[in-house]
Amino acid sequence: MGKKSKSFEESEEKLTKAVRESAQEIWKAGLGAFTDLQKRARAMEGDRAGHVRETVDTLEKVFEERVTRALHSIGVPMRQDINALIDRVEELSRQVQELQAGAKKPVKKATTKKA
Template sequence: MAKKLKALAAGTGGEGNEKALAKTIKDSAYQIWLAGLGAFAKAQEEGTKVFEALVKEGESVQKRTKKVAEDTVNEARKTATGTWDKLESVFEDRVARALASLNVPTRKDIDALSARVHDLTSATKKLSGTVTAETTKTAKGLKASAKKVAKSATAVKDEAAEVMSASVKIASDETAKVVKMARDETAKVVEDVKKRVVG
């Protein structure tokens, strides 16, 4: 095509030559236009194929990434659960040691004291019942004995009340100490865990 144009342009400047040159240029422009359209269609066709291939590749990458993310989350969840279990164990051990070092009564000790108070209360009721029965049988002869038994019952009742009051006070005081120690120990454990996790 370029050779034809050069040959026509090099020829004599007649009117027929100019028309031939114009026709050749027009034909060349038309062929260039068609070649451009063909290239555009080819690019569009190939572009669609490339686009579809990229979409498939993207889906594949997304599946792999999702699987890796799920595995990572599951592993992190297992690690966190293990860490919390260890933290709970450390906390319970420290609180138990702190309570033991302060001689704080345990639940078992408090239950034993409650049982003792219950026994004393039962004994007091029995003695009161005995005193009442004895006094009705022999009011004159047993009046002095009844007073002694009543005093004993009152003393036992007072002793039970004192034991109960002392137990409540001890439990209240010790509970306040335990709460403070538990807060302090919790702060220490949290700091230890932060250091381990961050460090």
């Protein structure tokens, strides 16, 4: 059982690493393209430059949405997922502390009166 668990963890680690590397490469490629477009937009004058800036902004939004969707579809947790987990862990920690504090209080024994 130990070998299977270790093997599973290793393959999960490799997959996670591959996903991260792929996402980083995609992100870098997209940023490179946007940087190039921004440089071109700055070099232009007048109405054309404004149009190019709008196009760059639109492309940036589309790119971010697609990368987010792709990462989500392969199971990479998003910021909101991580924040929700953090909130839940904090809530559970608070509840555990309350339970521990309650357990430390001495329990009063019932007294019986003799007739």
